[in-house]
Amino acid sequence: MRTLPRVPTTRKPRSIEAIRCARMKGYFAIGVEGISKPANLGALIRTGHAFGASYTFSVAPATDAVDFGSSDTSEATKNLPFYRFPSVADLLLPQGARLVGIELLDDAIALPSFRHPRQAVYVLGPERGGLSDAMVARCDHIVQIPTRFSINVSLAGALVLYDRLISLGRFAPRPVRSGGPTEELPPHFHGAAKFRAVPAEADRDESR
Numbered sequence: 193m194r195t196l197p198r199v200p201t202t203r204k205p206r207s208i209e210a211i212r213c214a215r216m217k218g219y220f221a222i223g224v225e226g227i228s229k230p231a232n233l234g235a236l237i238r239t240g241h242a243f244g245a246s247y248t249f250s251v252a253p254a255t256d257a258v259d260f261g262s263s264d265t266s267e268a269t270k271n272l273p274f275y276r277f278p279s280v281a282d283l284l285l286p287q288g289a290r291l292v293g294i295e296l297l298d299d300a301i302a303l304p305s306f307r308h309p310r311q312a313v314y315v316l317g318p319e320r321g322g323l324s325d326a327m328v329a330r331c332d333h334i335v336q337i338p339t340r341f342s343i344n345v346s347l348a349g350a351l352v353l354y355d356r357l358i359s360l361g362r363f364a365p366r367p368v369r370s371g372g373p374t375e376e377l378p379p380h381f382h383g384a385a386k387f388r389a390v391p392a393e394a395d396r397d398e399s400r
């Protein structure tokens with residue numbers, strides 16, 4: 193039997209890659225508004241878990257059920273908080289987090305040109321229709337995936353989280369030619385401690 197020649201690779205075991213993803217600065221959550229198919233909700237929660245979400249949520253769901261399909265190997269609901277908010281007005285966000293609506297709207301920012309907030313809460317719309325006007329009004333940003341027509345909601349969520357991973361995560365650079373990386377991931381340098389100059393006694397603004 194012919195075996196493929198061993199080529200030097202910079203690929204790391206999956207667990208190390210996962211740890212690196214987890215070390216991405218900031219955090220994110222992902223959820224959906226008005227979802228009606230339990231399988232789509234299950235797929236979205238599972239996707240969020242796989243990409244390292246801090247929690248998942250559902251706003252004004254049309255169903256209370258979550259279906260993970262035949263096997264939920266990740267046991268997402270046991271390992272990740274899942275919140276239900278009855279309406280858009282009830283939606284709570286962590287302090288400092290930005291709400292990012294994912295919707296195919298004309299004036300939305302194209303995903304490849306979007307800078308993901310370090311603290312982000314992503315919300316997607318239901319299978320029919322889209323994000324409500326109330327939800328769009330609450331969002332800090334609206335982002336669209338440049339597709340010719342709408343795609344499945346959990347697939348849209350996966351693309352957004354993958355884009356976050358490759359734009360904020362640290363990976364070895366892509367080579368010029370096709371194939372795997374030829375350069376190692378540059379080592380991460382922790383910045384030196386920053387010390388602010390203490391103003392002279394006479395310059396201090398006592399009112400602060």
Ligand SMILES: C[S@@+](CC[C@H](N)C(=O)[O-])C[C@H]1O[C@@H](n2cnc3c(N)ncnc32)[C@H](O)[C@@H]1O
Binds near residue numbers: 296319341344345
């Ligand atoms: C199946 S789509 C909604 C149906 C769609 N409005 C229609 O009637 O064709 C469900 C959700 O997936 C997300 N979605 C799907 N395709 C998208 C895209 N190209 N860009 C941004 N979001 C998308 C949005 O959050 C949307 O509300």
